[in-house]
Amino acid sequence: xxxxxxxxxxxxxxxxxxxxxxxxxxxxxxxxxxxxxxxxxxxxxxxxxxxxxxxxxxxxxxxxxxxxxxxxxxxxxxxxxxxxxxxxxxxxxxxxxxxxxxxxxxxxxxxxxxxxxxxxxxxxxxxxxxxxxxxxxxxxxxxxxxxxxxxxxxxxxxxxxxxxxxxxxxxxxxxxxxxxxxxxxxxxxxxxxxxxxxxxxxxxxxxxxxxxxxxxxxxxxxxxxxxxxxxxxxxxxxxxxxxxxxxxxxxxxxxxxxxxxxxxxxxxxxxxxxxxxxxxxxxxxxxxxxxxxxxxxxxxxxxxxxxxxxxxxxxxxxxxxxxxxxxxxxxxxxxxxxxxxxxxxxxxxxxxxxxxxxxxxxxxxxxxxxxxxxxxxxxxxxxxxxxxxxxxxxxxxxxxxxxxxxxxxxxxxxxxxxxxxxxxxxxxxxxxxxxxxxxxxxxxxxxxxxxxxxxxxxxxxxxxxxxxxxxxxxxxxxxxxxxxxxxxxxxxxxxxxxxxxxxxxxxxxxxxxxxxxxxxxxxxxxxxxxxxxxxxxxxxxxxxxxxxxxxxxxxxxxxxxxxxxxxxxxxxxxxxxxxxxxxxxxxxxxxxxxxxxxxxxxxxxxxxxxxxxxxxxxxxxxxxxxxxxxxxxxxxxxxxxxxxxxxxxxxxxxxxxxxxxxxxxxxxxxxxxxxxxxxxxxxxxxxx
Numbered sequence: 001x002x003x004x005x006x007x008x009x010x011x012x013x014x015x016x017x018x019x020x021x022x023x024x025x026x027x028x029x030x031x032x033x034x035x036x037x038x039x040x041x042x043x044x045x046x047x048x049x050x051x052x053x054x055x056x057x058x059x060x061x062x063x064x065x066x067x068x069x070x071x072x073x074x075x076x077x078x079x080x081x082x083x084x085x086x087x088x089x090x091x092x093x094x095x096x097x098x099x100x101x102x103x104x105x106x107x108x109x110x111x112x113x114x115x116x117x118x119x120x121x122x123x124x125x126x127x128x129x130x131x132x133x134x135x136x137x138x139x140x141x142x143x144x145x146x147x148x149x150x151x152x153x154x155x156x157x158x159x160x161x162x163x164x165x166x167x168x169x170x171x172x173x174x175x176x177x178x179x180x181x182x183x184x185x186x187x188x189x190x191x192x193x194x195x196x197x198x199x200x201x202x203x204x205x206x207x208x209x210x211x212x213x214x215x216x217x218x219x220x221x222x223x224x225x226x227x228x229x230x231x232x233x234x235x236x237x238x239x240x241x242x243x244x245x246x247x248x249x250x251x252x253x254x255x256x257x258x259x260x261x262x263x264x265x266x267x268x269x270x271x272x273x274x275x276x277x278x279x280x281x282x283x284x285x286x287x288x289x290x291x292x293x294x295x296x297x298x299x300x301x302x303x304x305x306x307x308x309x310x311x312x313x314x315x316x317x318x319x320x321x322x323x324x325x326x327x328x329x330x331x332x333x334x335x336x337x338x339x340x341x342x343x344x345x346x347x348x349x350x351x352x353x354x355x356x357x358x359x360x361x362x363x364x365x366x367x368x369x370x371x372x373x374x375x376x377x378x379x380x381x382x383x384x385x386x387x388x389x390x391x392x393x394x395x396x397x398x399x400x401x402x403x404x405x406x407x408x409x410x411x412x413x414x415x416x417x418x419x420x421x422x423x424x425x426x427x428x429x430x431x432x433x434x435x436x437x438x439x440x441x442x443x444x445x446x447x448x449x450x451x452x453x454x455x456x457x458x459x460x461x462x463x464x465x466x467x468x469x470x471x472x473x474x475x476x477x478x479x480x481x482x483x484x485x486x487x488x489x490x491x492x493x494x495x496x497x498x499x500x501x502x503x504x505x506x507x508x509x510x511x512x513x514x515x516x517x518x519x520x521x522x523x524x525x526x527x528x529x530x531x532x533x534x535x536x537x538x539x540x541x542x543x544x545x546x547x548x549x550x551x552x553x554x555x556x557x558x559x560x561x562x563x564x565x566x567x568x569x570x571x572x573x574x575x576x577x578x579x580x581x582x583x584x585x586x587x588x589x590x591x592x593x594x595x596x597x598x599x600x601x602x603x604x605x606x607x608x609x610x611x612x613x614x615x616x617x618x619x620x621x622x623x624x625x626x627x628x629x630x631x632x633x634x635x636x637x638x639x640x641x642x643x644x645x646x647x648x649x650x651x652x653x654x655x656x657x658x659x660x661x662x663x664x665x666x667x668x669x670x671x672x673x674x675x676x677x678x679x680x681x682x683x684x685x686x687x688x
Contacts, residue, residue, distance in 0.1 A: 033160040041168040066115020093129040144220040152214035154185045160209040167201045173221040251440030273552030282553035287587040298410045309587035311615035313340040320618040330394040344412045351405035402652040422547030426540040430475040457522035464530035469493040471537035
């Protein structure tokens with residue numbers, strides 16, 4: 001039995017030793033404020049001098065080098081508006097000796113950092129004293145004057161074991177009344193005592209404070225001991241009461257006047273036309289002109305559609321050779337038949353097939369204009385045929401030819417048509433309106449007496465801020481590429497609005513306290529004006545009367561080309577589906593982006609007539625016809641012409657990509673003249 005007891009004792013001692021080493025922090029004191037006492041002296045000139053005695057226990061967790069004190073640089077007046085105040089630090093001590101400290105003003109607060117950045121504190125108690133002065137803290141009432149003072153503040157990250165304050169009144173004044181409040185911000189709890197000692201009003205908290213709790217005191221004394229400021233004039237009272245309203249309505253009038261005048265200048269927005277199905281190209285436009293006016297910009301598909309149209313007319317033929325399952329190689333064969341080509345297509349033909357010696361042809365033509373005999377005997381077509389290439393591959397080797405042809409078409413279309421005759425983007429008006437509106441918003445926020453509340457209200461109206469940013473992004477996109485997707489511009493606006501609102505809120509709150517509330521009239525102001533701007537941009541981006549008619553004609557023609565069953569379109573006399581009609585309108589199907597639907601629509605017709613296109617030479621298609629090609633195969637073949645051929649043409653006409661590394665970069669070179677901290681990444685942070 002004794003042996004068993006001895007073993008149990010040894011096991012017990014081992015467990016105690018293990019517990020001691022495994023829990024080394026057991027019994028260690030936590031960081032806290034042991035005592036917070038504030039002596040406040042009121043001078044007859046309205047100045048107050050505050051001496052805060054803050055005794056803490058530091059354990060090296062948060063308090064490593066010292067503590068910092070944060071004091072708001074504004075306070076709310078009786079109308080809920082922020083009034084700026086300032087503080088002048090007179091002395092900072094630690095354990096009775098002068099201490100190093102630094103002062104920072106950030107986010108609407110005064111920060112006093114006490115301690116040496118190069119010295120880490122040992123665990124223990126430290127008694128800090130901060131002495132500062134401030135003006136403008138006294139409240140003036142009809143029967144008394146008062147100091148209403150938040151002694152500790154409510155944003156300490158440590159609990160406070162004891163809190164107290166003593167207010168010395170000006171001169172030999174006797175206190176009239178006193179009160180104190182405890183707890184979290186907004187609490188009316190009175191776990192404290194107020195002791196009237198004549199010239200000194202003493203306050204003591206009767207319980208400890210958790211994180212976020214504090215002590216606030218108020219001491220009233222006879223009026224007129226401190227010189228009162230002169231009463232405000234009626235104009236000053238009006239401005240103090242209604243300055244936000246004046247800013248707001250002035251901004252509304254400026255914006256609405258601008259919106260009204262610019263909309264009046266642009267005239268009434270035309271009513272949207274009803275699209276009526278039609279089987280003829282609108283206004284006999286060429287495929288390139290159709291896509292240029294429909295998209296309101298030049299696209300490579302206009303070039304592709306023009307080449308197919310030239311092939312259908314017999315000027316050229318398109319040869320397709322399958323290299324593998326996924327890729328095809330195309331060539332253009334010169335048929336020397338250019339009589340049916342319109343000028344823009346003739347220029348394309350000359351740019352692609354005419355040899356580099358074409359300048360000689362121009363000189364001969366110029367001489368012939370001044371020499372009638374030479375002109376009579378000159379055969380331009382024969383000379384052109386001698387200077388022309390019979391076949392040109394659609395690839396990078398002929399990049400210059402296709403690029404010149406594409407650029408020539410772009411220039412030709414720009415000369416033929418003025419987009420502003422059909423569509424008004426009004427980007428200048430829209431962007432200037434955006435700048436005016438947001439300048440009004442910024443002035444309203446930063447000139448408002450409650451800038452923090454107004455900035456927070458700006459954040460509360462964020463959905464409508466997103467709408468106005470989406471509107472200006474739409475204007476930018478339409479100005480740059482002729483089209484706009486609401487979804488893409490809306491999500492882009494969300495990201496931009498996030499940074500925009502964050503910057504505004506951050507800057508505005510540098511001048512106010514953390515006590516921020518939503519100002520409902522400001523929310524309505526920001527929301528309503530942003531929504532009005534959104535509607536304004538939608539009104540300003542518009543078709544002209546002729547443009548609205550042409551857009552309806554485009555839509556009607558597209559409806560016919562997309563729909564497989566003509567009787568569903570309620571057309572009186574739909575054209576008979578023939579190979580000739582298929583060929584004639586195929587370039588327009590490519591221009592409108594409905595080549596797939598158009599080809600499928602004619603698949604059975606092409607099979608029925610044993611269709612063998614003279615202008616399109618596809619080895620697989622030719623072999624398929626001989627063995628009985630299906631309607632679906634016809635559709636696939638010509639759909640491939642609209643997609644694969646278009647891709648090849650686009651690649652051939654694109655500017656060549658340089659392999660040189662001498663271009664500019666978005667970043668500095670680290671190998672040339674780098675430094676520590678340069679390049680990507682970075683950041684960091686820590687405590688005090």
